[in-house]
Amino acid sequence: MRLADATRSSLRELLVAELAAAGTRAREAGCPPEVLAELLDVRSGSVAEDSRGPDRE
DSSP states (O other), X not given: OOOOHHHHHHXXXXXXXXXXXXXHHHHHTTXXXXXXXXXXXXXXXXXXXXXXXXXXX
């Protein structure tokens, strides 16, 4: 499925805002930046795997 450019742009802006807010909350809670980076890396990898579907590798 291909999203329209305007939709893709809006989603990107939303995701960036959500990540920034999550980063701020984590820093305020005392979470080190290295932990945030590792969590983002792990989650990004799992999203990429999910997008390939069960029959794709």
